[in-house]
Amino acid sequence: MGEFETGDRVVCRYGGEPRDGTYITDRDGWAVIKLDSGYNIGVSPDTCTLVERIPAIPAREADAGQDESLPLLSIVSTGGTIASRIDYRTGAVTSQFSAGDILRAIPGLSSVGRFTTRQLYTILSENMNPAIWQELARAVYEEIRDGATGVIVTHGTDTMAYSAAAVSFMVDTPVPVIFVGSQRSADRPSSDNVMNGLCSASAAVSPLGEVAVVMHDTTSDDRCAIHRGTRVRKMHSSRRDAFRSIGVSPLGYVNYPSLEVTLSDHAVRRATKGPALHDRLEERCGLVWFYPGMPPSVLSGFEGMKGLVIAGTGLGHVGTSLIQPLKAMIDAGCEVVMTTQCLHGRVCDRVYDTGRDLLDIGVIEGGDMLPETALVKLMWVLGNASGREQVRVLMTRDLKGECNGRSYNGL
């Protein structure tokens, strides 16, 4: 179209009576006009005439008055939004990343800590990849080394659990590293961003000393759960309380609006470990979800991989027709780890024939590890171990709370 620019004042003569409005954009050939009543309508561009071109008004910079006596928290953002604002002229919603903007959007934060922000990426979480996990791990490590009392990572929720697991393996941390996001967009008055943001800040100044995800625990605005980064999974596509600890109880809770933190006994406490960074990953790893009748040819897509995690059925099985192709992969140097698509419970390949066959060809049992966590761990182990035997040892050993030796009652 080209005739109008966003923000232009126009008169729209569509349907008779002239109406004043603001040009927003072109949508499939129609001019989208925001009428002065606030409504957007899509009409033929030739029914509109330009009245005035209004230069965009730069957004006002918010001053971030911060209390120097409060603990220093670092916010590392990757693209998940905990703050956004609406341009009421055009209706556009933009994500905000500067400390000032975040503090303005969530005013309560300024009484929990003082903040520095570091915008690492602005991407949708499905576009994350191991290289970005590595950058994220380095950034988090630097923030810890530079004296942050806690680090908050804002992240899109879709793959937040993968990133939390990746940072868990790559960074030894003496302080809380809290992943947080929102399930409902930050522009809406009901968004979970404010409560999640405040609870994450409160968890970041708490006595916790590991990588965790802090998100709504129920659909109500009553408390957030603190989940271990290696045992958390997004279990619902849209609910606020989508994140669940699997096979363990949460590390603790943050009540809202009191922001009071309670930690479980099994939560790793602050300063248990010194800061360290082990940021090597072997990216050539895959994850396959077995299904009845899965042809062996599916595995050929993983040819050349250094590691493969299988989400098998029940106790950790695949169809017999896959045994030989898997053996060939293992013989060619690929490490194969078995997990269960039940998500709850552990694999045990000693019970049935196919299981015993899988053990015979050298498949590693993944214990009660979540399939996604096992994938991230395999990348990390292959990047850091020397020799196949050490890979096998590390994959079955609990490194960051990802493997439980016991399956607990009631979980």
Add this chain to the structure above:
Amino acid sequence: MDYEALGLKAGIEIHQQLNTHEKLFCRCPTTLRKFEERSGEFYRYLRATVSEMGEIDRAAREEMKQSRKFCYYTYDSTCLVENDEEPPAPLNTEALEICLTIARMFQMTPIEQVHTMRKLVIDGSNTSGFQRTALVAINGVLPGGGLIETICIEEEAAQRVEDETFSLDRLGIPLVEITTSPCMHTPEQVQEVAGYMGMVLRSTGRVRRGLGTIRQDVNISVRDGARVEIKGVQELDLIAEVVRREALRQVGLIAIRDELRARNASAGEEAIDVTGLFSGTASSVLKKAKVILALKLPGFGGLVGREIQPGRRLGSEFSDYAKKCGVGGIFHTDELPAYGVTGDEVAALKSAAGAGEQDCVILVAATREKAACAVSQVVRRAQMALEQVPEETRKMLEGGSTAYMRPLPGAARMYPETDVLPVCIGPDVMENLAVPELLTEKADRFATVLKFDPAVARQIAYSEQLPLFELAVTGGITPMLVYRTIYGTYKELKREGVQVEDIPDGSLIAVLKAVEEGKAAKEAIPGILTKVADGMAVGPAISECSPSMSRSDLEEIVRRILSERTDFIREKKQAALGPLMGVVMAEVRGAVDGKLVSEVLRKELERVLNA
């Protein structure tokens, strides 16, 4: 009052729920539930979001003076969309079609590409904090030359259970919002136009009926006054009164303003703490207050207590503003001594505040924070009183007076609903829509074609049973029989406690058909329908109430009765017909139609007399 001379301008917004199968943005049924049927509860906080310019919509800000925690009831007939836990489904096409049909009836132009918007509403009635709404068509005409500006399709808000608790069954029911231009100039005109628009809406046969399914908002201003929107007038008959009272209020406020200016009145003094003055007070409100603040309003004396609408004073407006801070209300010296406050206390208060004859003192009793907030609200409203009538959204009180709700919202509260794709309305869509017959036209037709009395014809056309009436008549049943049954028999049965609404339309038609075919007697209709309402099928109900009696059965009975009364017949001749009819009917009532009895009796009597 000469409204034209006052420069009265009024427009209406009509909100009408549509009778669709599903909600506007989810696939839940549009069924309303009883609160005790709820399946669960949850609660949320809502907060105003900031705009690009760092500003919060003024209406939203007013709602946010208090921290708002809202509780919601869920049902097995609601889903995650109502909970604001799932993105909306595409716009309901059935609702859009009804909306376009209405648009066509007002000769409106549809928007080529309809965009759904989010309109910020943070009073808790929408779980998301916004209401989804889309402008569908513009520029319609009203008889008499009035203009309809827009028709929008919107989601209905959640039903308030009490205070800050809402029920989600109503949230998301589709409704249309039709807005006229400010083209009306007398209260009566407003009521007449509202009535006409309501009639057009009902003519579609696809809108919900009953209390609360249609609401009118009225926009009113007088010359030198301001646009005021009065929300939620549910009864059509009150509209003219609401307009009259609002015109009165604005005229009253303008007069007060002029008088305040003449007195050189002002508002802006600091409030003083007078808690100590009332340490021994008998006023229960003041006694339990943590802090009592007094605000002097120089020059306001006597005007704060002046009535501007039945039951409403300038002081009531101050009080409405103060209540936004969570206080119960205010006292002012124009109404004191009263409420347990003595004359001595008023004198002490006036002297502490340094108030003279022409001044008014406002009292606020609450916690320090709330009281300070309330005082600032009163100062703000008092300053407006010196300036002009404020633009406001108001709610209707019983009788037609109104109370302040919030400032008029700005366009600032709307932004795109990005989770719903725009819908294109092609040029042929409108032409392919069937335009329903107006109820007024229907009434004329019932009078001329079906030969009903015009008043009865109108009663039928405007009634909720119209679809059933039309269904039965098109089904071939005599219109008068249908009318008598659904407007007469139904009413009687209802009075007797029969659940006539449980009678399926098809069953009623089957019963009436049986009557017309002589398979059941007219007299048996109430009995049969009572059984059907209790859940019995039509066939068994008919045979239980009117064991089928053939003509030959009837003839046999009649012959027997006649043979037993030969002397009587010989004596009375034709005049025996009446009394004999009574005897026969006593035996066969309910089993045979009276008409048939009369016919058979006449014939048999003739035969006996001729023998």
